[in-house]
Amino acid sequence: MAEIRIRNTEERIKGEENVRAFLNQQEVLYEHWDASKLSTELQDKFVLSDEDKAAILSTYESEINDLAGRRGYKTWDIVALSDATPNLDEILKKFEEVHTHTEDEVRAIIAGRGIFIIKGTDDVGYFDVELEAGDVISVPENKPHFFTLMENRQIVAVRLFIEPAGWVAQPFQDPSFQK
Template sequence: MRAYYFDNLPGDQRLQHNSGKSADLDDLRELGVLHWTIPLDIPGGWEAKIDEVAAQQGYKNRDTMNVTKEGLGELYESKLKSFFEEHMHEDEEIRYILSGSGFFDIREHPSDEWIRIHVLPGDLLVLPAGIYHRFTLDELNQIKALRLFKEEPKWIPYVRGPETEANPYRVNYINSLKGVLVA
């Protein structure tokens, strides 16, 4: 995993777009983003380590997502476009990268700058409920990821806008950054 500020220059979203300003794990933790490196070839297998993290974090369900041009066919470009639209979820977004690679961009608060996180095989990334983010593949144009969920799998994106700003999960997320205790 490597993180840095997005350069906001026009061009293919799958390119690096590295502004030259880096971000580190502490920067991500301040935004509620968690990261583990769990190599695919660790003794005992990555599955055992994922099971351990899942038990600690309360992740009960999982599935696998495979984003490739071959796999998605005619839906490939429209899916990438929808993944790259700025949105939030009412649940954590948890991904363990099995193969391929891509970028998760998260909005830093309060600056509203994008931080780009390049995920590779062995990265486990957790985005908190309520954080604005987007996803795209990189130039490899493929990723296979294990998705983990606290409850039943669901993926409902709430596109950024006035209604989403008032969403209780967004409000709780912003309050958590301010150190406000929420019920």
């Protein structure tokens, strides 16, 4: 279940309804899918074949179609990252800079853990959203953020797009941001 840490105050927000309410105030969509739907053999697998990816998309087909229909997403794929990923540190460096997109950044976490760092309202500042299997988040277009892995350095996620080109990161310079 997702957990939030507000960076300025170190306050932690736990529990699905509390997380959803806080993120809703920050204009960030949060939902939860049933992580147990995924076959046991795929739940802890972070190097995926094309067949594995197809099985994941098939397992969550109704959830993906529902979210896509409500939000206008037209295409989706699977991203899998772990220490087995070639050049993982270089890939993460690209992710770990505050940026924006011209469309939502959507992740449905299927396995592993990840974290979004998001710029909230002025009274909140930056906050971390720690995600695990079953958590679904959509950071709205033009909202400064970045995504990275947590200490386990393993994640499988469904990414949804309106247009993959709209997901290209636009750097966001913010002197108030501290890693």
